[in-house]
Amino acid sequence: MTMKIDYIIVGLGLAGIALCETLLENKKTFVVFDAGNDTSSTVAAGLYNPVILKRFTPVWNASEQIQKTLPFYEKLENKLGVKIDYKTSVHRIFNSVEEQNRWFEASDKPVLEHFISPKVHINQNKHINAPFGFGEVLQSGRIDTKVLLKAYRDYLLENEWLIEKQFEYSALQLTQRLQYNSIQSKYIVFSEGFGIKNNPFFNYLPLVGNKGELLTIKAPNLKLHNILKSGVFIIPIGEDVYKVGATYNWADKDTTTTFEAREELLAKLHKIVNCNYEVTSHEAGVRPTVIDRKPLVGRHPEFKNLFVLNGLGTHGVMIGPTVAKNLFDFIENEVPLPKEIDICRFS
Numbered sequence: 446m447t448m449k450i451d452y453i454i455v456g457l458g459l460a461g462i463a464l465c466e467t468l469l470e471n472k473k474t475f476v477v478f479d480a481g482n483d484t485s486s487t488v489a490a491g492l493y494n495p496v497i498l499k500r501f502t503p504v505w506n507a508s509e510q511i512q513k514t515l516p517f518y519e520k521l522e523n524k525l526g527v528k529i530d531y532k533t534s535v536h537r538i539f540n541s542v543e544e545q546n547r548w549f550e551a552s553d554k555p556v557l558e559h560f561i562s563p564k565v566h567i568n569q570n571k572h573i574n575a576p577f578g579f580g581e582v583l584q585s586g587r588i589d590t591k592v593l594l595k596a597y598r599d600y601l602l603e604n605e606w607l608i609e610k611q612f613e614y615s616a617l618q619l620t621q622r623l624q625y626n627s628i629q630s631k632y633i634v635f636s637e638g639f640g641i642k643n644n645p646f647f648n649y650l651p652l653v654g655n656k657g658e659l660l661t662i663k664a665p666n667l668k669l670h671n672i673l674k675s676g677v678f679i680i681p682i683g684e685d686v687y688k689v690g691a692t693y694n695w696a697d698k699d700t701t702t703t704f705e706a707r708e709e710l711l712a713k714l715h716k717i718v719n720c721n722y723e724v725t726s727h728e729a730g731v732r733p734t735v736i737d738r739k740p741l742v743g744r745h746p747e748f749k750n751l752f753v754l755n756g757l758g759t760h761g762v763m764i765g766p767t768v769a770k771n772l773f774d775f776i777e778n779e780v781p782l783p784k785e786i787d788i789c790r791f792s
């Protein structure tokens with residue numbers, strides 16, 4: 446029997462989830478294909494942080510993104526009945542008095558005043574090396590992406606909206622109403638992360654991918670309650686366990702963990718903490734990053750009912766909800782896409 450729906454979604458990471466939620470809000474029907482293979486979203490540290498901590502400038506479109514991010518994950522917590530949003534300040538360790546001054550100046554700028562506390566915090570943790578103290582980022586935190594992905598898969602399965610299979614591009618018939626085996630759909634959206642490289646319709650887009658590795662450590666004496674940032678992020682996740690990461694590698698495009706990345710992370714960690722710890726796990730993923738560091742959203746230049754939602758890069762947690770809504774408004778309401786994210790910029 447033929448199943449008639451509005452959308453097929455290929456890929457269930459942070460992008461796919463954001464799109465599913467947008468479709469449900471607008472009473473559209475869909476099924477998702479995801480075989481549960483490599484996903485950057487489950488490896489992610491899950492931080493949302495509106496400030497670029499190297500330059501003390503806002504993340505692109507930070508205000509709009511934060512306004513959408515916080516209610517989006519709150520709604521998911523309520524709907525799925527799981528805790529995923531851990532609101533926690535990020536503490537940026539200062540390396541000098543000059544950095545303290547630059548932070549103070551940044552906090553005075555209208556674009557940053559809601560995101561940066563002007564106060565310089567004095568370090569009171571003897572296991573942290575921070576003689577110049579640290580600055581505090583407001584409206585930041587961590588989404589537990591592993592818990593979210595698992596709960597969301599279960600939710601889709603319960604409703605028979607998830608097909609746990611690889612999508613076979615060759616089986617797609619590009620008729621006016623798309624046909625894929627026994628499914629007829631108005632539209633298809635590919636939200637495949639780095640998997641886009643195998644997609645014959647969209648692999649022309651300049652998604653380059655950036656491999657990231659992350660350690661998990663147990664450090665009973667560290668007693669850190671905020672997210673700490675210096676050479677790496679140290680992220681408390683409870684019960685004396687911390688995530689430490691991440692690396693940025695433009696050359697490798699696989700998900701195997703490496704000795705070099707572990708050494709790099711430990712060397713950076715040693716500069717920040719001076720207590721014992723044990724490494725309990727090591728993970729790797731490929732971020733879907735684009736050469737101009739902006740998302741890839743839009744319609745295929747030739748096949749008008751094929752769309753892409755990708756390029757979430759290093760900020761999938763924050764960008765996902767905004768760009769999913771942008772794509773929906775573009776498809777259903779003909780609202781033009783912001784030109785920075787529209788894939789037309791590459792055609």
Ligand SMILES: Cc1cc2nc3c(=O)[nH]c(=O)nc-3n(C[C@H](O)[C@H](O)[C@H](O)COP(=O)(O)OP(=O)(O)OC[C@H]3O[C@@H](n4cnc5c(N)ncnc54)[C@H](O)[C@@H]3O)c2cc1C
Nearest residue numbers: 456458459460485486490491492612638640657730761762
């Ligand atoms: C080490 C590391 C740390 C990170 N830390 C953060 C962080 O702190 N904060 C943050 O915001 N971001 C972080 N990121 C980035 C974040 O992970 C990404 O921005 C985001 O997860 C991308 O989501 P996505 O849905 O586009 O892709 P993915 O999560 O990769 O999901 C794509 C899905 O599509 C599926 N798929 C692909 N092709 C097919 C097909 N043909 N058929 C069926 N399924 C298919 C894949 O199996 C996968 O499940 C980090 C990434 C890494 C690697």
